[in-house]
Amino acid sequence: MQPCHSSARPAALTLETAPAAELAARPASWWAGVLGVARYAAQPRVALPDVPCAEVQVDALDGSAEPCEVWRGARRADAGRVGALHWRADGDVLFAAQTLHDDEHGLEAASRAAYESLFATLDALGYPHLLRVWNHIGEINAEQDGLERYRSFNIGRQNAFLAHGRGVAGGSVPAASALGAQAGAALAVYALALREAPRALENPRQTSAYHYPAQYGPRAPTFSRAALTDIGGPALFISGTASIVGHRSLHADDVAEQTREVLRNIEALLQQARAQGAPAWQLRDLDCKVYLRHAADLDRVRHVFRQAVGTDARALYLHADICRADLQVEIEAAALCGGQVS
Numbered sequence: 361m362q363p364c365h366s367s368a369r370p371a372a373l374t375l376e377t378a379p380a381a382e383l384a385a386r387p388a389s390w391w392a393g394v395l396g397v398a399r400y401a402a403q404p405r406v407a408l409p410d411v412p413c414a415e416v417q418v419d420a421l422d423g424s425a426e427p428c429e430v431w432r433g434a435r436r437a438d439a440g441r442v443g444a445l446h447w448r449a450d451g452d453v454l455f456a457a458q459t460l461h462d463d464e465h466g467l468e469a470a471s472r473a474a475y476e477s478l479f480a481t482l483d484a485l486g487y488p489h490l491l492r493v494w495n496h497i498g499e500i501n502a503e504q505d506g507l508e509r510y511r512s513f514n515i516g517r518q519n520a521f522l523a524h525g526r527g528v529a530g531g532s533v534p535a536a537s538a539l540g541a542q543a544g545a546a547l548a549v550y551a552l553a554l555r556e557a558p559r560a561l562e563n564p565r566q567t568s569a570y571h572y573p574a575q576y577g578p579r580a581p582t583f584s585r586a587a588l589t590d591i592g593g594p595a596l597f598i599s600g601t602a603s604i605v606g607h608r609s610l611h612a613d614d615v616a617e618q619t620r621e622v623l624r625n626i627e628a629l630l631q632q633a634r635a636q637g638a639p640a641w642q643l644r645d646l647d648c649k650v651y652l653r654h655a656a657d658l659d660r661v662r663h664v665f666r667q668a669v670g671t672d673a674r675a676l677y678l679h680a681d682i683c684r685a686d687l688q689v690e691i692e693a694a695a696l697c698g699g700q701v702s
C-alpha cells in the first residue's frame with residue numbers, strides 16, 4: 361500500500377499494510393520506529409520482535425495472506441508491558457494492544473478490565489487522550505446470559521470510562537470500531553493515544569452513538585464518529601461506519617445499498633472535518649477497512665466501493681460480523697496525508 365501521494369506535509373504517523381510473511385523478513389533496524397502491528401488472521405501466529413501486535417482473529421477476503429497493518433511513528437520508540445497490555449510510544453503517539461479471554465468472568469468484566477488497564481497505562485505514561493480504539497469480540501451477536509455480547513461489552517466499556525473519571529459523551533470519547541471475530545477468540549482491544557486531545561467529530565446524519573436510545577442496549581456505546589488531530593501533519597480517523605441514519609439501520613436486505621449509505625455517512629464526516637479546518641480529503645485519499653458479515657458479498661460491495669472511490673482505492677476487506685444483526689457491511693477509514701489543520 362503506497363503512502364501519501366499528494367502530501368506536502370505527511371503526518372508523523374504512517375500506516376503500511378503488508379503480508380505477515382514479508383514482515384518476518386524485515387531487519388531489526390526497520391522495526392525501530394514501528395509503534396505496533398495489527399495482524400488479521402483466523403489463527404494467531406508467532407510473536408513479532410518486541411512490538412505490540414494485536415492478533416485479530418478474522419480472515420482477509422480478497423486473497424491477501426495474513427495482512428498486517430503497521431503503525432510507524434516519527435522517532436525511535438520506547439516500549440513496555442503492563443500485564444497483558446503491550447505498548448510502544450514515540451513521544452507523541454502511543455500504540456497499545458491487549459487480548460483478554462472472557463471465559464472465566466464473562467465479557468462485561470473482561471471489557472471493563474481491558475479498558476481499565478488501558479486507562480491506567482495511558483495516564484501513567486502521559487498519553488491520556490485516546491485517539492482511536494479497535495475492538496474485536498468473538499461471536500459479537502450471540503446472546504449470553506440474556507444479553508447480546510456486544511451489549512455486554514458496551515456495559516463493561518462504559519463502566520471503565522466512568523471508573524476513571526472519563527466522560528462518556530461529547531468531545532472526550534475516541535473514534536472506535538467494534539467488530540466480530542472467530543468464535544472462541546479472546547477479546548482484542550488495540551488503540552492509539554496522544555499527549556494532546558484530538559477533536560471528536562459527530563455526523564449530522566446520525567444520532568451520536570453515545571445518545572442511542574435504550575432499544576440498542578442498556579448502556580450506549582462510548583465512541584465518536586471520527587477524531588481529528590495534528591501530529592506533525594493532519595490525521596483523521598473515521599470510526600467504523602455502518603448503514604445507520606438517525607439511530608436506525610437501513611436497507612437490511614440490500615448489501616449494495618448499505619454500502620452506498622455507509623459512503624454517504626463517510627462523505628458527511630469528511631465535510632465535518634473540513635468545517636473543522638482539515639484538508640479537503642476525498643474518499644480516494646483514505647486508507648479503508650471494509651468488514652463484511654458474509655464473504656459472498658465481496659464482489660457486490662467491492663463493485664460499489666470502487667465505483668464511488670475509484671479503482672485505486674486503498675481498502676482491506678475483512679470477514680467479520682457487524683455489531684447489529686441487521687448490518688451486513690461496515691467501513692472505517694484513516695486520512696494521514698497532506699495539508700494542515702488550521
Ligand code: 3EB
Binds near residue numbers: 538601684
Ligand atoms: C454504529 O454506528 C455501528 O461500539 O465502538 C461503529 C463504530 C459501531 C464503533 C463501537 C460500533 C462501535 O453504531 C457500530
